Amino acid sequence: MATIRDVAASAGVGTATVSRVLNGYAGVRPATRDRVLQAARVLNYRANGVAKALATGKFRTAGLILPDVSNPFFPSLARGVEDAAHADGYAVIFGNADNVPEREAEYVGLLRDRLVDGMIIASTGAPAALAELVGDVPVVLLDRRVPGWRVSYVSTDHRLGARLAVQHLVARGHQRIAHLGGPEHVASAEDRLGGYREALLEAGIDPRAEWIARGPFSYESGYERMLHWIDSGLEISAVFAADDLIAIGALQACQDRGWAIPQRLALVGFDDTLLARLVRPRLTTVLQPAYQIGVQAWELLARHMADPGAPTSDVVVEPHLVIREST
Amino acid sequence: MATIRDVAASAGVGTATVSRVLNGYAGVRPATRDRVLQAARVLNYRANGVAKALATGKFRTAGLILPDVSNPFFPSLARGVEDAAHADGYAVIFGNADNVPEREAEYVGLLRDRLVDGMIIASTGAPAALAELVGDVPVVLLDRRVPGWRVSYVSTDHRLGARLAVQHLVARGHQRIAHLGGPEHVASAEDRLGGYREALLEAGIDPRAEWIARGPFSYESGYERMLHWIDSGLEISAVFAADDLIAIGALQACQDRGWAIPQRLALVGFDDTLLARLVRPRLTTVLQPAYQIGVQAWELLARHMADPGAPTSDVVVEPHLVIREST
DNA sequence: ATCATCGATGAAAGCGGTTTCATACTACCG
DNA sequence: CGGTAGTATGAAACCGCTTTCATCGATGAT
Structure with a gap:
């Protein structure tokens, strides 16, 4: 060489x-x-990029930490980040935290050691602990705000999205609307739950505790929770699921128990991944523009990398309801 | 710091x-x-990892180049690579070539500049051109052999997988079996087509040219090609699709035109991604153990990184048929 | 007591770039 | 034609680490 x-x-x-x-x-x-x-x-x-990085202190490489690449929402997002980064001549190191906070922290350390110029973190756990690990590397956080940590955020308005979903169900005449929520302490899940509650209250419906079941963002989890509801005789006519994977698991459970969708149960998901269009009946869901969120996050990060003193900002992305056949 | x-x-x-x-x-x-x-x-x-890398010539970082992260097969594979790499204390930089050979080459250069210790490449285009770009960095190639380039390979036996699929259709009594193939010049697609032909010939069926339509590995492509076949009156009773995405597109097209599956048309896919289980009817498909392929690729790469003189090897993974409701 | 041996340690030379600073050369001006 | 400003260029320091090699003191053998 x-x-x-x-x-x-x-x-x-x-x-x-x-x-x-x-x-x-x-x-x-x-x-x-x-x-x-x-x-x-x-x-x-x-x-030699390494020598260059050592001499200049800039590596033209950024880190991206995702909670779960198997959830189709994240590849889209990753692709947005990556395309934008690539256009700026940056490489992206990505890490899959696998929904394990320790692993996330490990990755942050790994990236810091590699002297990445910046990081985009879609955090699983409590990212407060990350602040110290990150040091003074510019960071953009996705979907999660950490009080006292002065970094930029980009986040979908999950609360609004959830309200759109529930309002839609109410407008279709549903009164007994349950929620298959996401994991606790995960900001997006909490916000969606909050929006669900708000929308019910606004409609004059009392959100009953037994209408809410929380669990991981996964197909299996949706399937099992829904099956349990059906088998335990819960009386509901609609379900708002915290994401498409859960919704599709639930859909599956309904089909296995002979609950027709949308006749017996109306179902709304969240994310609008490719899956929502593939399943039958097609899933009504709340669209989050994953790719654009990724691009947006990159732009913010690029600004902070170029100018460490730049003011932080807080980008909120608006979700939309996509009505299909499941409601 | x-x-x-x-x-x-x-x-x-x-x-x-x-x-x-x-x-x-x-x-x-x-x-x-x-x-x-x-x-x-x-x-x-x-x-400081960069300084360390400069001094030692080892960065404990590897590159992974994938053709398309939106295809759920690849995230699984990536995860296998990443988990294994992570266990060895390596970080992985990944690049999404987006099925564009130029972009792939660009990434290889980018990675080489970053002094990655090794690369795993699931190539889209003709990777012969990559040999020079890569230089003497250890490489493991997925699904594609380059004559004269002495690197290790790991690949599924696509030909065998295709034969399993077609033999299954034949066993179900089908005689007019078409193939929705993958893109030309892509090794896996070529091999699957080859296996399809072989299996037909073995069954004494003449593989007609009009039974073969090739195109990208995507949902849309499957949908459009199938629609075209249906509308043009092609007389077939079964289809072997080159991957699950294509198969699911075709499934959709059938549903839109009122062709019942599996009664009017039997359908087999390839990969066994999560999608195959989610669609209705559930898709019969050929399982490729994506995660294990990733792990396997890492192990090979790790060996070559540890010992540049290690003999190259050629790992062939056996696919299996997973029978579901679409046949 | 003397000397060879050996273990622990630090000075300094890289690794391959960037960047400062001094210098040599040009060209322009009065 | 000398002086000066300006331009093109190279020597060398530096980025933060590893690693060789010399050194120093202690130890054990004679």
Whole structure:
């Protein structure tokens, strides 16, 4: 692997000049510039990014930590981040925290050690502990606010999304609407639950405790909780699920027990992943623009990386209801 | 951010000793070791990974290039790679080539510049061009062999998988079996097509040209091709799709045109992604153990990183048929 | 008591870039 | 034609770590 010194020697100049040419600084005589370029080409020279990073303190690499890549929502988001980062010449190191806070912390440390220039974290656990780990690396947080930590956030208005979903069910004439919620202490899940409650109260419906069951954002969890409700004779006519995976699990449970959707039970999900369009009946759900959220997060991060003193901001993305066949 | 010099000064030793202690080399007096450890703790010291990489030539980071993260098969695979890498203390930088060969090449360059210790590439295009770009970084290739490039491979036996699928359809009494193939020049797609042909010939059926339509591995592509077949009156009773996404698109098309599955048309997919279980009727498909393939690829890569002279190997994974309701 | 041996340790030289700073050269001006 | 401002360039320091190699003191053998 050719080094900058090889190129310098081959072109008969100093390494400083090679560096100047290759980084496009003015003040190099055209003849010299050409010699350097030529030598670099001949030697098939590519600058060593690590050495560059050490010298400049910038690595042109960012970290992205996701709670669960198997949930189709996150690949879309990741792709948004990655496309935007890529356009800026940045690489993205991604870590899958697998919904385990320890693993998340581990990744943050790993990334910090790799000197990433910034991180985007879609946190699972309580990210307050992360603040210290992150140090002074610019960070953008997704879906979760940490009091006292001055970083930028981008988040969907989950509360609003949940209200849209429930209002839609109410408008369809439902009165007994249950909620298959997400895990506790996860901000998006909490907000969706809050929106569900609000919307019921607004409609003059008392949100009963037995209408709420919480659990992980997964197909299995949705399936089991719904099955349990059906088998225990819970009297409901509609369900708002905290995400599409849970909704689809529930849908499956209904089909296994012969509850027709939407006749016997109306069902609304959240996210609008590809899955929502694939299942039968197609799932009514709340759209969160995953890709754009990713792009947005990148833009914020890019700003903070360019100017560490830039004011933090708080981007709230509006969700929309997508009505399909399950309601 | 504290440096190794700060720790050395604080502990009253040289940087060499700090380095020795922190990397666990023997030959440091316990008293000294404790002083260093203590100082490191007080200063909240973490070694700068970039500097370490520059000094050692090892970054404990690997690259993973995937053609399309939206295809649920790849997140599973990625997770296998990542889990295994993580267990070895490696970080993985991943790149989404988006099925564009240029983008793939760009990523390979990006990774090489970042001095990754190794790469796992699930290539889209013709990866021969990559050989040069990669340089002497250890590589494991997924699903694709490049003549003359001495690297390790791991690949599912796509040909066998396709034969299992078609043999199953034949056993169910089908004679007019079409194939919704994957893109041209993509090894897995070619092999599956090959297996399809072989199985038909073995069954004494002549594989007609009009029974084969190729296109991208996507839902939309499956939908459109199937719709076109139905509308153009193609007489078939079964379809083997080159992957689950295509199969599910086709399934959708059938439902939109009132072709009952499996009565009017039997359908088999490939991959056994989560989707196959979610759609109705559930999809019969060929299982490829994505996660294990990822783990396997990592193990191969780890071997090559540890010993650049290690002999290359060629791991072939056996697929299995998973029979569900679509046949 | 003397000397060779050995273990513990630090100084310093890289790793491959960037960047400052001094210098050599040009060109322009009076 | 000398002086000066300005431009192009290279030497060398530096980024934070690892690692070699020399050194120093202690130990054990003679």
